[in-house]
Amino acid sequence: MKTNGASTSFWMASAAMPSFAPLAGPAQADVCVIGGGIAGLTTAYLLSREGKSVVLIEAFELASGESGRTTAQFVPPDDFYCAIEKSFGAEGARKVATSFHAATDLAEDIAKAEAPDCGFERLDGYLYCLPGQDGEMLEKELDSATRAGVEIEKLPRVSGLSFDTGPCVKYAGLGQFHPVRYLAGVANACSRQGVRIHCNTRALDIKGKGTNQIVVTEQGDILANAVVVATNTPFMDRVVMHTKQSGYRTYVIGIQIPKGAFPRILLWDTGDPYYYLRLDSPESGSSTDTLIVGGADHKVGQDSHPEHRYDEIEKWVRDRFPMAGAVTHRWSGQVMEPADRVAYFGPNPMDDGNVYLITGDSGTGMTHCTAAAIAITDMIMGRANPWSDLYDPSRKATHGLGDFVKEQANTLAQYKELVTGGDVREVEQIKPGEGAVLRQGTTKLAVYRDESAALHVRSAICTHLGCVVAWNSAERSWDCPCHASRFSVDGEVLHGPASVPLAPGKLLASSST
Template sequence: MRDVPDRPFSYWMEYGDAPAHPPPPDGLDVDVAVIGAGIAGICTAWELARAGKSVALLEADRVAAGVTGNTTAKLSALHGVVYQRLRGTRGREGAALYARSQQDAIGHVVAVCEELGIDCDLERVPAFTYAETHAEAVTVEAEAEAARAAGLPASYVRETGLPFPVAGAVRVEEQAQFHPRKYLYALLADLETRGGQIFEGTRVVGLREGEPCRLTTEDGRTVSARDVVVATHYPVFDRSLLFARLKPHRELVVAGVIPAAQDPGGMYLTPEGSTRSVRTAPHGEGERLLIVTGEKFTPGAGRVEERYERLEQWTTQRFPDVRLTHRWAAQDNEPTDGVPFVGALHPRAHHAFVVAGFNGWGMASGVMAGKLLAARITGQKLPWADLYDPVRLQPLKEAPSLLRFQAAAAGHFVGDRLPFVAGSGPASAITPGAGAVVRSGARHVAVHRDDAGELHALSARCTHLGCLVRFNDGERTWECPCHGSRFGIDGEVLQGPAVRPLERIHDFEDDEK
């Protein structure tokens, strides 16, 4: 059964908005300014306020709404098959530190919920990485050994709570899942109680490092701070060239109601079949909300509506009694060596910090980042600080991923600038609800025809580094395939690293008229 709205909308976002916050007064001066109010930014700001710092949290849109509002909200230290990779790139000690830091973050959420009395639907459940084919089960069994060697309570099993057989699975006990916005709203309320200040509708476009650092907003306001944290998901200030070490990807999510008796009892993920992730959440009397994620793709890859259809089909085949009610999409960035970047913004930075590259595991990693950065700024050092340090560079170990990441981006970056690059055809071929990049003289124009038949024309050049955007037909957005910037049909920035909207083109003529 299907009752999914035409436009994607996250289940978590239905919880509603926190009280609105105005932009900051010009000339605001604080100890720490945190740019970005997703889970990493909110947790960092809260940890710092709890440590006695005066904090300003600056968000371009609404708090806990962007990537964090479109998560699947799993708190897990089992991240696919990451521990085999970490043993190769960071050694056994690095893998063990990674496991400790993620487990510490999960325990921290549990402790904070108890301390503040937060009701955020927190549940302790096992996490699984499973395989349906015997070939992939070999990799999964090796991951069980690698995860166990890293210190996780991991085992290899052949039976799970899923309603279909598996060839094998890693099982890690005492992981968690929660409602992210309920948790973060409680942190925001406590942040303000501790003197922290929250500002929305505040896009930061300039950073001058110094003592103090100085931020400039889109409307010309300034904020001074001794320390600055860039927690914008993809860094809007990239002074350590992280753009070369991050690869953006999107994943689709469908959700729907199932009988509580059909709850598979855990959080599940398989790397097979373009990834499939399964979990449930509390919903109603005798019901659970089934949440299924998958169909990983690079922003701008197109055919998103087809991908939604494949994910819905997989879900209804595996869970025949589900009544689908929601669909949405998430975006994250894969780091070259599999470890997020949390620490100094660049090698010579003393008061500017960055957090990025969660690779789909931003809930536990965001909490971890908040603790790590707060410790760093208050003169402490956590045991895993060096593991996550963005200044790290291991040329031989990172080179394969570095080359792979940049091959596609370089192809777009160079190819989109060649004079013979054509558009997709005339604007008259664009049907209602669709969009395409067309040529208009020497310009490439991003054209969307809305449901009423009116055209919306924009420059097709991403305002980050100038690659040509592509249309996402499943979400009706424009996406940059180089670094993942996303724009609305009228050009507004939905997701960075771009900080400026696509230029509107007012003299474009509809060749259908």
């Protein structure tokens, strides 16, 4: 499977997605969905079930992006209900709780009907504070979540663990599944319902007005009454949405533990960095389970050699689970953090109402994207949706103004790289399998030397808004530290908002080998 990085997740390694041919020429449909992850596939599934004709296009393969790199949990908001209530009031927190509950119910129903092998199960989730942290946070969360209608209780500790967590809150009725198996079932169901799915078909632009939308691809234009952009972050918006959210890399390991050493729960702490855990068990015949642990986040493009983050997660696990065995998988993914802690889905603020966005997953992509599919299906079908106003992409970031200002300052600081020297002075310093930014006169080049010593040279200037990209040795990609675009070593777009590849670069004769 062609993916957006060099690492392979536990899910990608243990299941396969159906394959679909690229678009063969111009097409027409009621709705064009762009993106073949959980947001796009669920939206296509719901709309086709309503009788809409749907074309879905994906730049790579289905589930090859962030949906294949998740830890696949249906959990509370990433910043929890107390923070949502502080920003949006008790009514806003209730809307989030209602949407999360509806998303989990829908995923369970789809799993039963279309993907019975995905292992969807309802589990309780536990949040605990680290020693020395403000224990009042748990009380605040208990009160806010209760007011929001969440089934929650406070307990003295999480039982069944090999270490004492201290006080915690328990959320009842959450969920987890195998995301690739789930999405394989949804994709096959979409195909049976008449959705025309095309992989290796990249959307380059969206044009048109009203119900006459045109999605531009290299293979031909797609005419549609409505377009849903489900690409983790919008690719056709230069500025507006990308000042409201920031991209972060998150890291995950799969590590073997004796069967029964970790209870069937979901678990998070409130540390910085924080960690989140779940379990995956073989169907039968194994004496071990796989404990899946994530965390150690950082802003995209702001750690060129992030492999140490896997080591930090592993150490954290072994300190608490000394019986843990071998690490079997290491991978990373990308989350978009909205400034005010609530995702964005609904009409594109830069359009006249028939282009819809799904973005700002904030580390809860399975839940947010499923809730978004419900809301956008309602919108396209002309129905009222009870939580769509809260998630409106046109809302101002006034509730998270402090974080917004901090993130924008961080972004602006990255532009200083335009006038600094490179990572190396000479191309000879770049070893096989490594990349580095090299200054050459007034410009900068992104240079990768492959294992056969051949050089891959591109401009180091991101095609979105002109920031200098940085090398990511864990994924062998060029990542933009400003707005989280990512590119392959040959300049291909791996993740938006960029929609154009890195320009070709050329080394001067005195710099090449």
